[in-house]
Amino acid sequence: MIAIPTVTLNDGTAFPELGLGTYNLRGEEGIEAMVEAVGSGYRLLDTAVNYENEHEVGEAVRRSPVDRDELIVTSKIPGRHHGFEQAIDSIQGSLGLLGLDRIDLQLIHWPNPSVGRYVDTWRGMVEARERGLVRSIGVSNFTEAMLTELIDATGVTPAVNQVELHPYFPQAALRAFHAEHGIRTESWSPLARRSELLTEQLLQELAVVHDVTPTQIVLRWHVQLGSTPIPKSSDPDRQRENADVFGFTLSDDHVAAISALERGRLWDGDPETHEEM
Numbered sequence: 234m235i236a237i238p239t240v241t242l243n244d245g246t247a248f249p250e251l252g253l254g255t256y257n258l259r260g261e262e263g264i265e266a267m268v269e270a271v272g273s274g275y276r277l278l279d280t281a282v283n284y285e286n287e288h289e290v291g292e293a294v295r296r297s298p299v300d301r302d303e304l305i306v307t308s309k310i311p312g313r314h315h316g317f318e319q320a321i322d323s324i325q326g327s328l329g330l331l332g333l334d335r336i337d338l339q340l341i342h343w344p345n346p347s348v349g350r351y352v353d354t355w356r357g358m359v360e361a362r363e364r365g366l367v368r369s370i371g372v373s374n375f376t377e378a379m380l381t382e383l384i385d386a387t388g389v390t391p392a393v394n395q396v397e398l399h400p401y402f403p404q405a406a407l408r409a410f411h412a413e414h415g416i417r418t419e420s421w422s423p424l425a426r427r428s429e430l431l432t433e434q435l436l437q438e439l440a441v442v443h444d445v446t447p448t449q450i451v452l453r454w455h456v457q458l459g460s461t462p463i464p465k466s467s468d469p470d471r472q473r474e475n476a477d478v479f480g481f482t483l484s485d486d487h488v489a490a491i492s493a494l495e496r497g498r499l500w501d502g503d504p505e506t507h508e509e510m
């Protein structure tokens with residue numbers, strides 16, 4: 234089993250340096266894939282109301298070979314559930330679908346700025362944490378200005394901001410802001426969804442140098458940036474490959490060279506304009 238190290242979030246809880254994305258892992262096959270991942274050493278499972286697989290994630294937790302308290306289950310509040318009471322109701326709904334009595338990390342999925350309710354949603358999440366429904370609270374797809382607004386309005390700093398992050402979009406400025414405020418960065422689509430990224434010559438060459446795969450080079454880069462990647466894989470061998478990135482180290486120059494592959498966002502997901510309900 235691979236031992237995935239943890240870091241400490243700003244609320245004192247331990248958080249894995251790598252986790253499993255579960256978007257599109259559904260049904261019995263999805264459950265089996267998640268149970269395999271936990272068996273290989275994954276402790277962080279990332280879901281959302283909008284993935285329509287919270288039941289499967291909860292079932293994987295129940296079937297997995299480790300104690301419930303070793304696992305970090307993340308869910309996310311969708312845009313249509315923004316608002317103080319709506320956020321609490323959304324969390325109750327997720328708990329029901331998961332069949333769990335606590336969500337370990339609850340995020341706001343997208344800020345949806347034109348709706349104008351992410352601060353109220355955040356207040357609802359603070360209340361849900363006080364009621365013991367969730368343990369840690371954070372956000373996803375928030376900009377520096379939106380994070381500042383939340384902190385100034387409530388005095389509560391998100392523990393995590395989960396954002397698009399991969400070598401084509403390294404998010405240097407946002408990561409620096411996170412570091413300054415004690416917010417853990419989490420990388421979604423960390424492999425750039427298996428786009429041509431994995432065939433980049435630099436990654437191929439570094440893979441030879443370290444006797445690993447280009448995918449492992451990319452995931453090690455995330456780890457060394459101080460961001461938790463959540464690669465999704467339905468395949469147990471690829472899950473193990475993805476988690477096995479704690480036995481080698483990239484030089485600072487190589488980390489910088491990978492970051493220099495930057496192109497920008499790949500999927501038009503600018504949180505100022507992209508909204509999801």
Ligand SMILES: NC(=O)C1=CN([C@@H]2O[C@H](COP(=O)(O)OP(=O)(O)OC[C@H]3O[C@@H](n4cnc5c(N)ncnc54)[C@H](OP(=O)(O)O)[C@@H]3O)[C@@H](O)[C@H]2O)C=CC1
Pocket residue numbers: 253254255256257279280342373374395396420421422423424425426427448463464465466467468471472474475
């Ligand atoms: N907060 C947000 O707004 C968002 C959050 N997310 C989260 O991030 C997670 C990960 O992002 P996702 O978009 O899934 O993209 P990823 O970058 O994780 O790429 C997933 C793709 O890569 C393939 N893959 C995985 N491992 C390997 C490997 N070792 N070699 C070759 N191919 C591989 C997978 O195929 P296979 O399964 O066949 O291995 C799948 O096609 C999501 O599942 C979700 O939990 C994603 C988007 C937005």
Ligand SMILES: O=C(O)C(=O)[C@@H](O)[C@H](O)C(=O)CO
Pocket residue numbers: 256281500502509
């Ligand atoms: O996977 C997620 O969490 C999302 O937010 C997706 O909707 C993602 O933005 C996407 O797949 C867009 O095409």
